Amino acid sequence: xxxxxxxxxEFRLLDGxxxxxxxxxxxxxxxxxxxxxxxxxxxFADYREYSEGDDxxxxxxxxxARLDTPVMRTYRDEEDLAVHLLLDGSASMSFGEPSKFEAAxxxxxxxxxxxxxxxxxxxxxxxxRREPNQQTLRGRANYPRLVGWVTQTRDMESAKDGLSxxxxxxxxxxxxLGLVVVISxxxxxxxxxxxxxxxxxxxxxxxxxxxxxxxxxPELEGDLRLVDSExxxxxxxxxxxxxxxxYRRRLHEHxxxxxxxxxxxxxxxxxxxxxxxxxxxxxxxLKKECWVR
Amino acid sequence: MTFQxxxxxxxxxxxxxxxxxxxxxxxxRRDLQVPATFxxxxxxxxxxxxxxxxxxxxxxxxxxxxLALLIAVGALAKPQTTQKGLAGSxxxxxxxxxxxxxxxxxxxxxxGEAVRQTQEAIQSAKPTDRIAIIEAGATPRVISALxxxxxxxMAALSSIQPTDAEGQIGEALRLASALVGGIDGARIxxxxxxxxxxxxxxxxxxxxxxxxxxxxxxxxxxxGALGVxxxxxxxxxxxxxxxxxLNPNGGTLNLYADGKLLDSIRSPKIPPxxxxxxxxxxxxxxxxxEAKLDAPDFLKSDNYAxxxxxxxxxxxxxxxxxxxxxxxxxxxxxPRVTLDKATEVPATESAASGxxxxxxxxxDGVPETAVKARGVLTxxxxxxxxxxxxxxxxxxxxxxxxxxxxxxxxVDLASIYIDHQTSIVxxxxxxxxxxxxxxxxxxxxxxxxxxxxxxxxxxxxSDFPLQVGFPIFVANALDYLAGGVSSTTLSVxxxxxxxLPITSEAKLTTPSGEVVTLNPTGAxxxxxxxxxxxxxxxxSEGRKRTIYATLRSERASNIRPEKDLNLGGGxxxxxxxxxxxxxxxxxLAVLAILVLGAEWxxxxxxx
Numbered sequence: 001x002x003x004x005x006x007x008x009x010e011f012r013l014l015d016g017x018x019x020x021x022x023x024x025x026x027x028x029x030x031x032x033x034x035x036x037x038x039x040x041x042x043x044f045a046d047y048r049e050y051s052e053g054d055d056x057x058x059x060x061x062x063x064x065a066r067l068d069t070p071v072m073r074t075y076r077d078e079e080d081l082a083v084h085l086l087l088d089g090s091a092s093m094s095f096g097e098p099s100k101f102e103a104a105x106x107x108x109x110x111x112x113x114x115x116x117x118x119x120x121x122x123x124x125x126x127x128x129r130r131e132p133n134q135q136t137l138r139g140r141a142n143y144p145r146l147v148g149w150v151t152q153t154r155d156m157e158s159a160k161d162g163l164s165x166x167x168x169x170x171x172x173x174x175x176x177l178g179l180v181v182v183i184s185x186x187x188x189x190x191x192x193x194x195x196x197x198x199x200x201x202x203x204x205x206x207x208x209x210x211x212x213x214x215x216x217x218p219e220l221e222g223d224l225r226l227v228d229s230e231x232x233x234x235x236x237x238x239x240x241x242x243x244x245x246x247y248r249r250r251l252h253e254h255x256x257x258x259x260x261x262x263x264x265x266x267x268x269x270x271x272x273x274x275x276x277x278x279x280x281x282x283x284x285x286l287k288k289e290c291w292v293r
Numbered sequence: 294m295t296f297q298x299x300x301x302x303x304x305x306x307x308x309x310x311x312x313x314x315x316x317x318x319x320x321x322r323r324d325l326q327v328p329a330t331f332x333x334x335x336x337x338x339x340x341x342x343x344x345x346x347x348x349x350x351x352x353x354x355x356x357x358x359x360l361a362l363l364i365a366v367g368a369l370a371k372p373q374t375t376q377k378g379l380a381g382s383x384x385x386x387x388x389x390x391x392x393x394x395x396x397x398x399x400x401x402x403x404x405g406e407a408v409r410q411t412q413e414a415i416q417s418a419k420p421t422d423r424i425a426i427i428e429a430g431a432t433p434r435v436i437s438a439l440x441x442x443x444x445x446x447m448a449a450l451s452s453i454q455p456t457d458a459e460g461q462i463g464e465a466l467r468l469a470s471a472l473v474g475g476i477d478g479a480r481i482x483x484x485x486x487x488x489x490x491x492x493x494x495x496x497x498x499x500x501x502x503x504x505x506x507x508x509x510x511x512x513x514x515x516x517g518a519l520g521v522x523x524x525x526x527x528x529x530x531x532x533x534x535x536x537x538x539l540n541p542n543g544g545t546l547n548l549y550a551d552g553k554l555l556d557s558i559r560s561p562k563i564p565p566x567x568x569x570x571x572x573x574x575x576x577x578x579x580x581x582x583e584a585k586l587d588a589p590d591f592l593k594s595d596n597y598a599x600x601x602x603x604x605x606x607x608x609x610x611x612x613x614x615x616x617x618x619x620x621x622x623x624x625x626x627x628p629r630v631t632l633d634k635a636t637e638v639p640a641t642e643s644a645a646s647g648x649x650x651x652x653x654x655x656x657d658g659v660p661e662t663a664v665k666a667r668g669v670l671t672x673x674x675x676x677x678x679x680x681x682x683x684x685x686x687x688x689x690x691x692x693x694x695x696x697x698x699x700x701x702x703x704v705d706l707a708s709i710y711i712d713h714q715t716s717i718v719x720x721x722x723x724x725x726x727x728x729x730x731x732x733x734x735x736x737x738x739x740x741x742x743x744x745x746x747x748x749x750x751x752x753x754x755s756d757f758p759l760q761v762g763f764p765i766f767v768a769n770a771l772d773y774l775a776g777g778v779s780s781t782t783l784s785v786x787x788x789x790x791x792x793l794p795i796t797s798e799a800k801l802t803t804p805s806g807e808v809v810t811l812n813p814t815g816a817x818x819x820x821x822x823x824x825x826x827x828x829x830x831x832x833s834e835g836r837k838r839t840i841y842a843t844l845r846s847e848r849a850s851n852i853r854p855e856k857d858l859n860l861g862g863g864x865x866x867x868x869x870x871x872x873x874x875x876x877x878x879x880x881l882a883v884l885a886i887l888v889l890g891a892e893w894x895x896x897x898x899x900x
Contacts, residue, residue: 092328187329215328225322228330235330236322240898246334254332 005109005147010278014110017282017292018118019083021179022266023204047071080138081120082178084203085112086170088210089154090128090163091229092187096212096274103210103274104183105150110278111181112137112146114292123175124149127166127184162230163187164194177202185210187230189254192261199265206291207262209271215251216273218244297371297876305366309359316355357892361885368881379414379505381480383423383439385469386411388453389485390430391460392787392849396486396591398510404455406507407484414482415446425472426450429465429485431458431788432821439472456824457594457844458788460485463492466860474498478876487855487867490848495861506867508854511538514588515595515850516546517568521575521582521602528577530555530600532584533570536563537851544588544596546571550579575602581782594826595850599784599841607631607784608775609650611666613638614657617751619758620672623767624655626817628783628791628840630771638662653774658751668744668774673715673751680723680738681747684716687731695727700737700746700769703796704762711755717747737773744774764817768794787842788824792817799833 006014050059050070063071087108093101108124115122121136124146137146163184170180171194180203188194199205220239227234237243259269270285286292296302327333379386388411394404415424426437426449437449462485473479479500486508517535521528530550536542541562548555556573563569575582580603586596601607608629612621615636624632633651642649642664649665656662661669661676675683692707706727711734719725719736727735731749738745752758757766785791793799795818801809804827811818811831823829823842831838844850858865 095328185328187331189331218327220325223322225324226330226333227324227326229326229328231330233330234324235333237333243334247332250332250334 005106005151006113006278010110011113013279013282014113015117017114019081019111019115019120019179020290020293021081021204023179025081025176025178025204046074048074081115081118082136082176083111083115083120083122084170084175084178084180085115085122085124086127086167086180086182086184087124087150088128088163088182088184089126089131090161090184090187092185093128093210095214095229098274100185100210100212100274103272103276104208106278107183107208107210107272107281108150108181109143109147110282111183111286111292112150113140113143116140116143116146121176121178122146123178125170126154127170127182128161128163129154129166130161162190164190167191167194167198171198171201171203179204179206181206181208183208183210185212185215186255186258187215192257195258195261195267196265199267205262205265205267207258207267207269208285209255209258209269210274211271212274218247220244294372294374297373299370301366301369301371304369305363308362308366312355312358312362313349316352317349353895354892357888357895361888361892364881364885364888368878368885371876371878372881373876378417379410379482379503380418380422380424381478381501382419382421383473383476383479383500384414384418385425385427385439385473385479385481385500386414387427387429387462387465387469387481387483387485388450389460389462389465389483389489390428390453390456391462391485391489392457392594392844392846393486393488393592393852394460394507395455395457395594396508396513396852398508398512398591398852402455403486403507404453407505408450408453410484410505410507411450412447415443415450418443425469427465427469427472428453429460429462429483430456431461431824432790433461433465433468435468435472454824456788457826457842458786458824459846459849460489462489463495466492466495466497470495470497470500473500476500483858486852487858488848488852491859493862497861502860502865504858504860504865504867506854506856508852510591511851511853512540512542513537513590513592513595513850513852514542514544514563514586515592515844515847516584516586516598518570519582519584519598519600521600526574528575528602529572530575530582531570531572532558533568534560534563534586534588535568535847535850536565537847538590538853539565541565542588542590543569544586544590547585547587548573549583549585550576551581552583555582592850592852594787595844595846597826598843598845601782601784601841603782608652608771609633610653610655610771611635611638611642611651612655612657613659614655615659617657617753617758619763620655620657620752620767623758623764624771626764626792627768627771628785628793629775638664642666653771658753661747667742668771670746670748670770670774672748673754675715675717675747678745679747680720680745681717681733681736681749682720684718684732687714687716688712690714690729690731690734692734693728693730695735696725698726698737700726700773701735701766702769703794704766704769705760706734706762709755709757709760711750711757713754714750717749723747744776746770746773764792765794781836781838783838783840785823785840785842786846787826787844790819790821791823791840792819793831793838794818795831795833797834799831802830802832804828 050072054072058073060071060073085108087104112122117140121138123136124134134149186209195205223238225234225236262269268289270289272281272285388407390404396403399406423439423441424446425439428434428436437446469481475498477499480503481497481500482503484505484507487506515535515537518533521530534546541564543560543562546558558571560569582600584598609631610624612634624630644665651666653668654664654666656671658673660674661671661679663678671679675681690711695701695706714731716731717733719733722738723736725733725736734749736747757763795813799811799818801811801822804825809822826842826844829840856867
């Protein structure tokens with residue numbers, strides 16, 4: 001793996017792709033995203049009556065000749081899209097082989113690359129731990145900075161903030177509205193509510209859940225004392241078929257609660273596994289679910 | 294429900310404490326870090342423990358183990374339930390067939406009711422129950438040995454017939470105790486009206502004793518007295534009625550002389566337990582008097598009595614002895630004999646003249662003295678009243694000769710071994726009928742109104758009692774002493790076996806007309822078939838004997854049901870609804886194993 005986390009082959013797969021939000025958001029700088037604001041793009045928006053001082057280049061001469069009435073053509077403006085890339089850095093992400101966090105890093109880089117090459121503003125942020133806010137990155141040239149932030153050394157054990165608490169804090173902050181891409185294992189019972197709050201602020205939420213085999217098909221046996229990697233709480237179990245069956249049922253219900261919450265708020269949900277290659281994720285998840293196009 | 298071994302129950306607490314303590318031990322679990330624990334069930338299954346301590350948590354395994362322990366301890370305590378019913382797992386039914394059980398205060402009779410209850414008990418018994426039946430009549434007998442065969446038991450029950458004899462309940466109970474007294478949980482059930490003498494020597498062993506009292510009422514009149522006496526005004530027949538109940542009652546007494554109605558007397562109401570009597574002139578020459586009582590009572594067999602006005606028909610004998618069972622038995626075998634025993638002659642009998650209480654006095658190894666009795670039989674030692682004079686003692690005399698007299702009929706003196714014989718010389722009135730090398734050995738004497746026999750050795754100084762001829766000699770001696778004739782008419786107590794000196798086959802005709810062929814044993818014909826009141830005839834060797842069986846027993850006539858029995862020195866109360874105990878520790882043990890199996894299955898699934 002190169003220092004840019006992605007292989008050249010994978011860059012080629014990502015080139016030409018664009019983040020595909022369902023909603024439009026107002027931008028700060030001119031970009032490639034049409035907004036609801038009237039602007040100077042080539043995308044026709046509407047007609048309006050002429051008023052003094054209007055730029056005659058946008059006067060519709062055909063209408064003037066036919067109706068003898070000056071009518072101005074208006075166009076949609078093109079601005080950049082704020083893509084909040086929320087990477088779960090909590091302790092639970094360190095599980096799996098390869099770890100869920102490594103997979104999340106690669107996915108964050110891939111989505112960040114797509115956003116940067118699409119002219120969107122990428123705001124990377126780590127959830128599950130407290131870190132200073134990052135600058136908005138724009139343009140392909142900022143990809144190395146994105147990679148640098150993603151790969152900077154972190155002590156996973158020290159992450160003590162819960163996922164849902166971090167998301168609530170993010171929702172409460174005065175960040176620019178945009179597309180929020182959460183890459184996480186979703187191991188928080190309050191996550192569905194946090195996602196609703198996030199959407200309630202006006203963001204469009206994409207949730208990419210990364211779960212390893214340890215979560216999906218745990219192979220436990222015997223009498224165990226399970227210690228929570230984040231809270232340190234313990235549960236004593238006898239890992240028999242009944243306990244495993246009950247765990248799988250609860251995991252299924254938890255994931256369904258997340259997807260249902262996202263469905264209600266107009267968000268999108270996808271489940272990937274760390275060992276899945278990027279091209280597989282691109283093809284079968286991101287493209288198939290129209291996260292990118 | 295009761296427990297046979299309730300002490301075992303106290304084991305539950307310590308053992309349950311040990312099990313609970315094991316559950317207080319905490320399992321030392323291996324720590325394993327996982328991404329999140331909220332998805333894991335908070336239910337733990339403590340199936341192993343290897344460290345101290347934890348809070349006791351509900352557990353199905355703990356519940357099943359305690360349940361299995363409880364059931365196992367319960368089984369060890371040997372619980373038993375009580376079920377109503379006469380029969381137990383091992384039961385001996387003792388059915389009283391004595392005369393009082395023929396009382397009809399219970400329909401059809403007390404015996405019928407006893408048989409019915411026994412049948413019910415047999416029908417309701419479990420297939421594994423073992424039952425024996427004893428008929429407690431004059432001679433108790435096991436009519437059905439211990440078995441689990443209801444058909445056989447019912448057949449045996451149907452063979453039970455009422456008798457007019459006094460029952461030997463004590464013997465029957467001892468027989469029952471011998472059968473089941475050593476079996477745990479066995480039961481002896483007595484079905485009776487309790488009208489018998491207290492039983493002193495009885496031990497029920499390990500068996501339980503249940504007494505079912507049968508009978509309700511006690512109304513019964515009996516012929517209390519019937520006899521002929523020579524008085525100053527001639528021969529008089531005296532008769533009497535006894536009221537055995539607690540209610541006044543009366544009846545009509547019909548008197549017969551030689552089969553002809555002599556008089557019919559209506560008695561007044563006789564007070565409770567009182568008597569009423571009447572004396573009438575007895576027809577001259579009449580020998581057989583019968584009394585038949587017609588009364589509204591429940592027992593008919595004691596409403597009949599017979600009196601034979603023949604001196605030899607009834608003999609009151611006094612045996613003066615230091616102890617000789619052979620002689621005592623030989624005397625008692627004679628149906629005419631009413632035997633008393635003494636070690637010396639009572640003063641009232643010690644006079645040469647006058648009328649005494651006894652017809653015959655037998656001296657056995659005791660010097661003969663003058664007595665009022667009309668007959669004297671002396672063995673061994675002569676006295677002043679003897680027809681012989683003693684000269685000394687001779688050892689091992691040899692038989693020489695005997696006279697062909699009725700006294701020695703069917704008696705072979707030649708085969709007798711005599712150890713010591715008294716050497717005697719017959720007095721003037723004495724007649725020697727047998728001689729040994731030591732001189733006269735049997736001497737008879739006959740005076741007016743008095744007869745004597747002297748035998749010059751004691752029976753126990755010889756093997757004579759072991760010889761077949763001994764009871765024949767005693768019977769012949771009684772005939773001789775009673776007047777020289779053998780009576781052809783006898784009166785016996787119903788149900789009492791008696792013997793007659795008959796050596797060939799005999800035919801017995803019962804009151805019901807049934808004819809039974811009897812074969813003698815040795816020189817005697819033992820008759821056991823006279824169980825009912827009435828007239829029996831025995832024909833043998835062309836000679837016909839008539840025997841009248843009567844129930845002359847105050848105890849048997851008192852048919853008042855006894856609710857309490859004197860048994861083995863203690864009192865036994867009648868049981869109205871006896872219960873049986875049924876063990877069920879076996880199903881409990883099986884249940885404990887099943888619960889343990891379920892516990893193991895659960896353990897295996899959880900681990």
